[in-house]
Amino acid sequence: MTSEALFSLALTIIFGALVSGTPLLFATLGEILAERSGVMNLGIEGMMLVGAMSGFATWFNTGNIWLGFLVGTLFGGLLSLLHAYITITLRADQVVSGLAVTFLGTGLSSILGAAYVGKKVPTPNTIIVPILNRISLQEVTVVLIGLVVAPLIWYYLNRTRPGLNLRSVGEYPSAADSLGINVYRIRYMYVIFGGLMAGLGGSAMSLVTDPGWVDGKTSGMGWIAVGLVIFASWDPLRGLWVAYFFGLLRRLPLDLQNPALPLISTANNPSIGRVMDMLPYLATIFILILGSREAMRKRLGAPAALGNPYIRGERGL
Amino acid sequence: MSESPNSFEMRGIVKRFPGVFANDHVDFSCKVGEVHALLGENGAGKSTLMNVLAGLYRPEAGELVIGGKQVTLHSPQDAIANGVGMIHQHFMLVPSHSVAENMVLGLNKPRFFLNLSQVEEQVAALAKQYDLNVNPRAKIWELSVGEQQRVEVLKMLFRGAKILIMDEPTAVLTPQEVEALFRTLREMTSQGHSIVFISHKLDEVVAIADRVTVLRKGKITASGVSAKGSTKAQLARLMVGREILFQIEKKKMEPGKIILETKNLQADNDRALPALRGVSMQLRAGEILGVAGVAGNGQRELAEVLTGLRNSTGGEMIFDQVALGPHTNWREIGQRLAHIPEDRSAVGSVPGLSVAENSILKCFNLTPIAKGWSIDAAAMQKKAVKLVDEYQIATASIQTPVRMLSGGNLQKLILAREISGGPSLMIAVHPTRGLDVGATEAVHKLLIKQRESGAAIMLISEDLDELLSLSDRLAVMYEGKIVGEMPAEGADIQRIGLMMAGTKVEA
Numbered sequence: 086m087t088s089e090a091l092f093s094l095a096l097t098i099i100f101g102a103l104v105s106g107t108p109l110l111f112a113t114l115g116e117i118l119a120e121r122s123g124v125m126n127l128g129i130e131g132m133m134l135v136g137a138m139s140g141f142a143t144w145f146n147t148g149n150i151w152l153g154f155l156v157g158t159l160f161g162g163l164l165s166l167l168h169a170y171i172t173i174t175l176r177a178d179q180v181v182s183g184l185a186v187t188f189l190g191t192g193l194s195s196i197l198g199a200a201y202v203g204k205k206v207p208t209p210n211t212i213i214v215p216i217l218n219r220i221s222l223q224e225v226t227v228v229l230i231g232l233v234v235a236p237l238i239w240y241y242l243n244r245t246r247p248g249l250n251l252r253s254v255g256e257y258p259s260a261a262d263s264l265g266i267n268v269y270r271i272r273y274m275y276v277i278f279g280g281l282m283a284g285l286g287g288s289a290m291s292l293v294t295d296p297g298w299v300d301g302k303t304s305g306m307g308w309i310a311v312g313l314v315i316f317a318s319w320d321p322l323r324g325l326w327v328a329y330f331f332g333l334l335r336r337l338p339l340d341l342q343n344p345a346l347p348l349i350s351t352a353n354n355p356s357i358g359r360v361m362d363m364l365p366y367l368a369t370i371f372i373l374i375l376g377s378r379e380a381m382r383k384r385l386g387a388p389a390a391l392g393n394p395y396i397r398g399e400r401g402l
Numbered sequence: 403m404s405e406s407p408n409s410f411e412m413r414g415i416v417k418r419f420p421g422v423f424a425n426d427h428v429d430f431s432c433k434v435g436e437v438h439a440l441l442g443e444n445g446a447g448k449s450t451l452m453n454v455l456a457g458l459y460r461p462e463a464g465e466l467v468i469g470g471k472q473v474t475l476h477s478p479q480d481a482i483a484n485g486v487g488m489i490h491q492h493f494m495l496v497p498s499h500s501v502a503e504n505m506v507l508g509l510n511k512p513r514f515f516l517n518l519s520q521v522e523e524q525v526a527a528l529a530k531q532y533d534l535n536v537n538p539r540a541k542i543w544e545l546s547v548g549e550q551q552r553v554e555v556l557k558m559l560f561r562g563a564k565i566l567i568m569d570e571p572t573a574v575l576t577p578q579e580v581e582a583l584f585r586t587l588r589e590m591t592s593q594g595h596s597i598v599f600i601s602h603k604l605d606e607v608v609a610i611a612d613r614v615t616v617l618r619k620g621k622i623t624a625s626g627v628s629a630k631g632s633t634k635a636q637l638a639r640l641m642v643g644r645e646i647l648f649q650i651e652k653k654k655m656e657p658g659k660i661i662l663e664t665k666n667l668q669a670d671n672d673r674a675l676p677a678l679r680g681v682s683m684q685l686r687a688g689e690i691l692g693v694a695g696v697a698g699n700g701q702r703e704l705a706e707v708l709t710g711l712r713n714s715t716g717g718e719m720i721f722d723q724v725a726l727g728p729h730t731n732w733r734e735i736g737q738r739l740a741h742i743p744e745d746r747s748a749v750g751s752v753p754g755l756s757v758a759e760n761s762i763l764k765c766f767n768l769t770p771i772a773k774g775w776s777i778d779a780a781a782m783q784k785k786a787v788k789l790v791d792e793y794q795i796a797t798a799s800i801q802t803p804v805r806m807l808s809g810g811n812l813q814k815l816i817l818a819r820e821i822s823g824g825p826s827l828m829i830a831v832h833p834t835r836g837l838d839v840g841a842t843e844a845v846h847k848l849l850i851k852q853r854e855s856g857a858a859i860m861l862i863s864e865d866l867d868e869l870l871s872l873s874d875r876l877a878v879m880y881e882g883k884i885v886g887e888m889p890a891e892g893a894d895i896q897r898i899g900l901m902m903a904g905t906k907v908e909a
């Protein structure tokens with residue numbers, strides 16, 4: 086293999102990791118903020134599916150990919166409003182509501198998306214670096230958005246007043262309430278933000294990273310995002326790295342099928358590829374098991390009020 | 403004092419809750435530069451009245467005048483804008499935030515970007531002015547309880563509070579910290595602040611307050627009497643409406659055989675950090691061992707390890723000549739062990755179950771309550787009725803869910819359940835925390851009665867007066883170790899305070 090080919094392969098793998106990690110990054114960042122405000126959202130997978138499906142349908146019908154992003158994002162946010170209402174206003178169990186919302190999102194996207202399964206994309210993405218035969222303008226755009234948004238969110242969370250309010254509501258809501266901060270409003274805001282980001286992540290999948298729509302398009306990315314939040318210990322910057330790492334895990338089996346790499350080629354031995362396909366899911370299961378232990382969560386720095394509905398003391402606050 | 407103008411006046415405040423007249427036309431006022439103590443039993447309406455002043459509740463009738471102006475408060479922010487700040491019993495500080503971050507939380511300036519280094523300077527300057535020493539960059543969880551309280555006071559001063567409401571501020575402090583707090587309060591009043599001081603500790607009220615107002619069942623029973631001329635007994639009678647025994651009569655008892663012994667006992671806390679670093683002690687029959695210490699020095703973990711709720715990581719514990727460990731049959735041990743846990747509503751009882759069901763939690767699987775694999779409802783009710791009568795538990799019926807009971811009655815129910823098993827060892831953790839004078843007296847009597855019937859009792863408490871009056875011996879815990887042990891009779895409270903704060907004191 087020539088050094089030029091090797092360079093091009095390395096570039097493909099790295100860029101591939103960034104591209105396939107970006108939808109995960111969006112969903113993870115949204116979930117980090119929602120959880121930092123005290124609400125766990127297991128409905129991410131459903132919101133991503135709805136975002137992916139509605140985004141693709143918009144693109145297909147209008148031919149405008151950016152409009153697709155807008156619609157996909159908004160529908161993800163719309164679905165999260167349901168989760169916010171159930172968990173914040175009705176104070177129902179966050180896990181149960183999240184699961185229900187995922188089922189709802191899966192079902193909705195499957196029924197409404199049936200007409201779009203396997204439909205050809207209206208316009209192929211604009212290839213701007215033809216040497217790798219895959220770097221498109223759209224891909225570069227979403228990757229750049231992710232790279233810019235993650236540090237911005239970190240700064241917002243740690244260095245600004247709304248960020249301070251957000252963290253306080255997730256750590257000690259009654260203290261925030263006693264100082265006049267509206268706990269419910271803040272939780273609504275960030276659950277919806279999480280839904281918008283999940284919708285954005287879903288549309289990024291169906292519009293850019295793997296254009297098209299099939300049932301269950303997001304193949305569990307929402308669940309992986311929930312695990313990544315723990316892996317990133319609720320820190321947006323760490324979220325950046327873990328999302329790209331998981332992007333790499335997802336991308337690697339595809340890139341290793343490149344016949345130019347005879348040593349570890351999965352083309353000759355498909356079972357290696359299948360094992361590698363499992364890696365992101367295995368890692369997620371492992372993280373979720375770790376994170377399900379309360380003692381471990383505390384050590385990783387989970388928001389203290391995560392999972393608890395807020396009820397203002399009715400007497401003797 | 404009489405020349406000072408009123409800093410605030412509450413007139414004819416009325417506030418009802420379903421079924422309760424929490425404030426029945428209450429008048430209350432405080433002068434500029436005054437410490438005004440507000441006394442009353444739990445449920446007397448003190449908190450309600452202060453929550454009205456702090457903007458958390460809106461009264462149904464009555465008016466509020468602050469600084470000569472009539473005002474209506476819609477929120478805590480309104481109250482703080484009018485110079486009223488409340489320091490709650492549970493500190494309203496976010497543990498994972500820094501001091502400076504807690505200072506600016508909820509303020510509306512700066513609007514977006516937090517300039518924390520500027521805030522830190524302002525806090526340091528303010529701290530200097532009032533002699534409240536704290537590091538503005540420290541995280542709250544790193545601070546001791548006393549320091550956290552200073553942060554709370556600073557937070558209110560930072561917001562420009564002229565009127566400070568303090569709810570039970572001394573409950574968790576060492577004697578030295580109480581003195582420091584009183585110095586701060588005097589400094590603040592000399593600079594024109596007014597302080598409303600809520601406390602159950604009548605000694606402290608007499609020591610710090612200028613005037614005293616007493617509430618009973620939502621009504622004023624004494625309004626603005628001078629604290630200097632009052633005695634504890636007078637104040638207690640005004641609160642409860644009857645005489646209260648402050649000196650608990652305690653028979654002299656010869657301690658019996660060793661019931662519980664620990665040797666170099668170790669355990670971790672929830673964060674997997676060492677909480678017990680080698681506790682060695684002995685506890686004999688007919689003896690009360692008081693464990694003093696500032697919260698978070700391993701008392702909770704000690705109680706949990708001794709009751710089988712937490713695994714030890716090293717050392718030995720021997721109960722009735724049997725070594726306890728992970729292999730222990732705790733169900734069997736539990737029958738001879740009474741546990742009065744710190745959290746009476748989440749650990750000590752099942753809030754949604756009835757009084758009757760809660761009363762059998764310990765013996766539901768034994769005769770006569772258990773009938774095969776089912777529960778004999780008649781036997782359960784008989785037992786519940788007996789306990790309710792014997793321990794004078796005020797409840798609507800034995801079918802009432804225990805979350806409807808007051809703290810005092812719930813605690814009596816827990817004690818009744820635990821004592822009815824005839825335990826040889828009792829571990830009582832903060833048994834009177836949050837209880838009023840009357841309920842505290844009842845709990846104290848029950849503990850003394852257990853001692854007289856020959857049980858070994860470990861009493862973990864933060865209330866030094868309680869420890870001194872009930873215990874035979876005192877042990878002081880600091881950072882997971884017992885740093886000093888002494889007979890309770892004639893113990894030097896100053897020395898105990900120093901030990902609680904970690905100062906080395908010659909034994």
